[in-house]
Amino acid sequence: MANIHDIARLSGYSTATVSRVLNRHPYVSASARAKIQAVIDQLDYVPSTMAQNLSAGKTRTIGVILPHTDHPYFQQLVTGILNAAMAGNYHAVILPSRYDQKLEEAYLEALRRHAFDGLIFTSHGLSLTTIAAYQKYGPIVVCEDPGRVKLAAAYAERTPAYRKAFEWMQAQGYTKIALLLSRSYAQSATSKLTINSYVDVFGQRPPHSLVVYQMRTFQDGYQAGAKLAPQHPDFILGNGDDIAAGVRQYFVDHHLPVPPLMGQENQLSSHLLNMSTIDHHVTAIGAAALKLALRAEVAQTVIQSDLILRD
Structure with missing residues (x-):
């Protein structure tokens, strides 16, 4: 598979100049741009989005820890998260947990290794204090009132x-x-x-x-x-x-x-x-959770639940 060094070698320009062409930087001469683009077309080279994200220090991915999908609360919550992720040009990856503490610890360790830009716990088996200890590796949001535990949270005041x-x-x-x-x-x-x-x-x-x-x-x-x-x-x-x-x-x-x-x-x-x-306005809570994860700020969004009486 071709890489940026191959393009530089075949075009006769430095990797820095090739990088500027790939990133549409304006300060490249027309002749250099044309020669480099010809080699790019010849090699059918496509830049790696993953590599670009990693070089920028971001995966543009938020992990969403979900115990199960067959409850309406979690279905609506995920809908809100996905809608907000798409609007923010982010990916939301569903991480099934079944309330398994070892699985949840594995997802937290993945955050420590920068596999995600942040995590949203829609529910959890681990204690909140255990979850909070991983915040130094990236933003973590829970979908409940964290009480005295200092965690970002989006939840309904029920x-x-x-x-x-x-x-x-x-x-x-x-x-x-x-x-x-x-x-x-x-x-x-x-x-x-x-x-x-x-x-x-x-x-x-x-x-x-x-x-x-x-x-x-x-x-x-x-x-x-x-x-x-x-x-x-x-x-x-x-x-x-x-x-x-x-x-x-x-x-x-x-x-x-x-x-x-x-x-x-x-x-x-x-x-x-x-x-x-x-x-409980769960879809709005999901959207708020995603926004908090992107802000990387320990803040809370609280939405009031409403009683609806029908005949």
């Missing part, structure tokens, strides 16, 4: 909307409220916020039998319907509109009265079913 939702349920007289969550209280910041908000309003934790974890898809919601139906909940809060729609479908298919439902993420399914939802 607590006010959760409290409003539970206060509304309380005002309607609902007392057997089922919660569908992605991970356990100890593992998930969102599960912790949801249950803490429930406790703030009702003064006690929800019954263990009415809390179902590992909820990510419509099918997961459908299976949760089978678990919840014998307990006759009078209200169900799903951690996604499609998940709540799955619960509803179980009740419909088995000719059972459908309890009132509320989803999250303001997806198409909640519009079609005229179902209440909580909108």
